[in-house]
Amino acid sequence: MEAMAHKNLKEPIIITTYQTQCLEDYINDGGYETLKNVLTKYKPNEIIEQIKASELLGRGGAAFPTGIKWDFTAQIKADHKFVVCNADEGEPGTFKDRWILEHKSYSLIEAMSLCAYSVGGDKGYIYIRGEYTESINSIRKALKEAYDNGFLGENILKSGFSFNIELRRGDGSYVCGEETALIESIEGKRAFPRFKPPFPGIKGLWGYPTVINNVETFANIVPIIKNGADWFKNYGTEHSSGTKLYSISGSVNKSGIIEANLGVTLKELLDAAQGMKNSKTFKCALIGGASGGFVYKDELDLPLSYETLKKAGKTLGSGAVLFLSEDDNEESLLKNILTFFKHESCGKCTPCREGYPKLIAMYEAFLENKIKAEDIMKLADVMFKTSLCALGQSVRMPLETYLSRKYKKL
Amino acid sequence: MDNKIYVKVDGKLYRTAKGTNLLEFLKSVNINIPTLCYHAKLSKTAACRLCLVKTNKNNIITACTQEITENMEVITSDEEIEYLRRSVFELLVDELNTDCDTCQLDGLCELQQLAKQFDVKLHKKSNKYKQDTSSPVLTYNPNKCVKCFRCIKACDEIEGKGVLNFAYRGQDMYVVAGLESWASSECDGCGECVQVCPTAALIEKNLLNFDKVIPFEKHVTTCIFCGVGCQMDVWLKGKEILKVEGADEIPNHGSLCVKGRFGIDGLLNDDRLKTPLIKENGEFREASWDEALNLIAKKLTYIKEKYGSDAICGLSSAKCTNEENYIFQKFIRAVIGTNNIDHCARLCHASTVTGLIMSFGSGAMTNSISELEKADAILITGSNITEAHPVIATFIKKAIKNNNETTAQ
């Protein structure tokens, strides 16, 4: 079975391929052909046009149109441009990038090279969180093979195009998933997010234009260029094209990664995960990781696409879906989330640094009925509106989606 | 066509250059926006999140990170903005030591002024963190630190030293020099960090000898520790010197080196000469001005008459003022009657004067210090500039560092 929409995907498929790919298989399967084709036959802007036409949205969580992002960088003149793959998958409940890194590493490298060719990049970085030792090993191996076989380095496939990729490891910091923090980290510093604008596409690594995309975003590139934008748009919804890898976990019978069209319903995902474990009842799901929102029974038919969730006041985020049964406790899960964010706050901006410890204290007081839900939400709202990066803004959604349901007044 | 555009602020129309920093613009038209991490000499940080405003483009933003663009409309104050600013400020001070009663900088502290503005009471005695007193010249009290990045950036961007950093993260974060202590670091004591600190987190050690800095007097003068001529503000409490700060004027624009900022106590040591001294039988004894001056006058007159004017020499001083040097050379020439007058310029730059007069006709530095910041190439030779002229070195470092981050436009 194949993922990333290579074959016609009709219904959600739980991924069962856990065999490591080798370069020979990849090449036999048409790997690096796209790159060869592109380097010999296409102009950079033709590739960008195709990505634009595919309407691929960034899969890291912010869902920014990838083609437009590339175009920004392509249009800037600079001595250097960088292409960065954000493989700092730290969002709790998300593990799809890990799968791609370990099983689709060649495609990832090919995609980064295509990106570099399109935007005029000369150096790439894959930033993988340090905990992913297997992923690090497989990317290392794939990089070496790519260099050994002329798919990377100077004068790739004798096209005159040169591109190098270096692997960088994270060392335990959730905020590195934020693109500017990740850039600081690659530069060897504390991962303090930068303010935006300027966006990395204009001023990124060492001040140079930098395209930075999530692993899954890059994983979509080769298929799109290979099969065309229209093919890609066959999948998904009108505004969220393509398929998505959903990380399914929690009290279900079959945890794992499910590939499905964007717009798949929660119910369909639950079915693909073979229902709730031990025949328990579905209580709710936390969608989008720790910074996502709770979805309850009455929303089981909600299509999981970027626009529908946004409309419902939630977010698809990384596509993580944590199923909770009647036995599971959202209240303690929220405490866990708050503690996690407090631990990961980088400390740069006031609301996040000082807000989380205070929020935890308030939440505890709330659980003891000492304060009202509104009081918590007030602080969460301040943090949401005033924090520098998403880390400080994140907590409002899980709190709100839970509290507003339980304490209707909100 | 100029590049001026219109910007509407609280309903009022202004004209300004496109790309102007919004916060700096608002400050320039006297609209009061609370700030803490912002400092005119430093790059923007956007850490304190106090300068919140609303624009028609992005809703709530920090003014310090916003460039003015076409058709921009800005609201600098409404109920929500005031509420958010105050809320952020409350979060900021919540865990800090804000015991102003025991603080030397009571009345001068920027945080205190903001608290007044927000009508937030400051009184907390938090001493969670250990102070770092290991530097010879300054003390860091993390309990009073608002994590504004100013000190870190000043050390890096103004001084080009980059000695400071934050350690740990989140609420546990504090400023660190070197490995755990100031004394272990590369800090050379210039004190730029102290000068930009908005609270008493970084404070001159000397101030710890005083209960309160206020009331004090501030006098500007010119530093004496090298040829740069840094302008310094000397803070006085009665007759005692509290501290010295770099004045934000030509040529140093606020910077000083360790000598200027922390060395002038060396001028006021107890063993200063207080009366004239006359040597008798190999020992000095105190004398009156009349006695001493009459003795000198007598001796010099005698020697002049006996051996001639050229048997007398005067050594003037590069540490004295222009007026004093003038008077002294006039004395040697007009009163003694000789040109035997020289001073230590002979020992440092006589060859400059002779050489440059031969080549150009004038023996002085041809250009200005501040111009160095805009040179494309700088050749330094025979000058250990970071030690002998530290403040000029900051200009040069800036010019060069500018190069490390090429803009990509």
Add this chain to the structure above:
Amino acid sequence: MDIENILKKYSKDKSYLLEIMHDVEKSKENKNLDLNDLKVISKYLDINLSAAYGTATFYSMFSLKPQAKYVIMVCSSTVCHIKKSYDILLFLKSLLNCDDDNLSKDGLFAVSEVGCLGLCDISPSMMINNQVYGDLDENKIKQIVGELRNGSNGA
């Protein structure tokens, strides 16, 4: 590999700070960076000491305190939390006789909590040095710890 040999692998590019610290820590018997390591690394990369210190203390995978031969990171994030990771943690600590610093009595293990390890499909999970373990229960943990103590596991 000692620190000098690790440094040789890297050019003096300042951005290698994290990479070098990562390798140095892993190479140490007690899996920690000490102040002297930071000094050597700073000198090599020509960066200020505080840049090394500040960076080392920012990232939670680095430890300035000595850890142990086996560093056990128990995932405590959302999914594992739902799957009772806290019980796993308590069990491990009591099994290993951990002190207040979370070091086992025999000095062989250091136990800590960690954010999501991305092993949510086999939750609850943990990582010991470079090895991952999922679907944990008390028996499995006993077995893993036993194997490590006997040296029959390559983690």
Add this chain to the structure above:
Amino acid sequence: MNLLIVQWSHNAKLILADPRKIDIAKYAAIHMQQKNGTDVAWLNGMMNVIINEGLENKKFIEERTEGFEEFKSVIMRYTPEYVEKITGINKEDIIKAARLFANAENASIVYAMGITQHTTGTDNVLSIANLSMLTGNIGKLYSGVNPLRGQNNVQGACDVGALPNVYPGYQRVNIKENRKKFEKAWNTQLSDKFGLTVVEMMHGVLENKIKAFFIMGENPVLSDPNIKHVKKALNKVEFLAVQDIYLSETAEYADVVLPACSFLEKNGTFTNTERRILPINKILNPIGQSKSDWEIICDLSTRMGYKMHYENESEIMDEIASLSSIYAGVNYDRLDEKLQWPVLSKNHPGTPFLHKDKFAKGLGSFKPVDYVEPAELPDNEYPFILSTGRMLYHYHTGTITRRSQYLTKYINEPYAEVNPDDAKKCGVEDGGMIKVSTRRGEIVLKALYSERVFEKSIFIPFHFKEAAANVLTNDALDPIAKIPEYKVASAKCRIEKV
């Protein structure tokens, strides 16, 4: 180099030529570590490359200078290969530096006593001037020849005539009109003979020509080369008066000592290194009976029968302005303007950079300069090169800084920077005591291992009286400027463990 994003927009490259690996080397695109005392050679080498590659500014040379052809004929001998042999600088670096300098739109030269304090000091300066004219980097913004003055008012003291050959405003004493002008203004007769320079004065005492010394605020016992010699002179002189704020090492030799007040206790002006006239303001009352130096001198002068009276410092400045064209427009009402001289009239805005359109002397002169060895070179007996200079925490002879409770916490004892390899060979530990000796004397001090200095070279800061570096230095003089060779002439020294 650090942790934060800095948005810079400007471009500058640093070329450093210094035997020591000083801190600014971190920023240098090229660091040429020349052998001490070979500056003319590498400068000529750079100019050789510039001319050979056609990078010189022909228009500037043509329109603004004279003497180019003769100069060029000397330069042509200084090929990078030849210069490499003399200086030890890699010839590629010389070529790179030359191109970088010549191709820059605005190139500035900054130097200090590493260039001037040589027996070839004037030659070095001439070479620097040549380089600036060759590339047209003089007489315009962001360029120029920029000697950095070591003391706060070296520039001003020279400007107002504390020199043996010129009156205030660099008006030569041997020119009759100048003398007449000052005789008239001062209402007296003046000598037309050049006076003695500092080192010559000391020699003069020993040669029985000088009988009395009046020293205002200087400390030659520590600051002058070959201290033994200075002490001998001060012991011998018939009468010595010293005016200072502390009982300095020099004041100890005095017959009469007068208490002056410090800059905190008086008004006046300093002229900084960029010719900027800056005010000092009285902040404290004078300590004890101390008085400002000018008041003391005026009083003395009056007692000697020449009445000098000024109400205040402002009146003195008015007199300076009336006699010196470069200060003509300076007065106390304009001090806030912080003017740079020449300030030619009351409305003149001052001069941020010199030699615009025209050099002070008309055409700029290329002066051909050949490399000459330093006065002393290492030999078997004294195999090290000794260089002296400043360090951050102390100022000059330490009279003030060594009394600061803060500065002395950083460092408060003499030391020598010694190359670790040398030190180890001599069996000297880091921080161990060594004896450094030259033909003129010896001192004992701490050795600090330092990779800043070459092998076979030593650096000693001169601030510390306990082991005064100038016991060792050579008082050999530059023949024109009469500046002593602090930087190399003292080159022969040896270190031994004590």
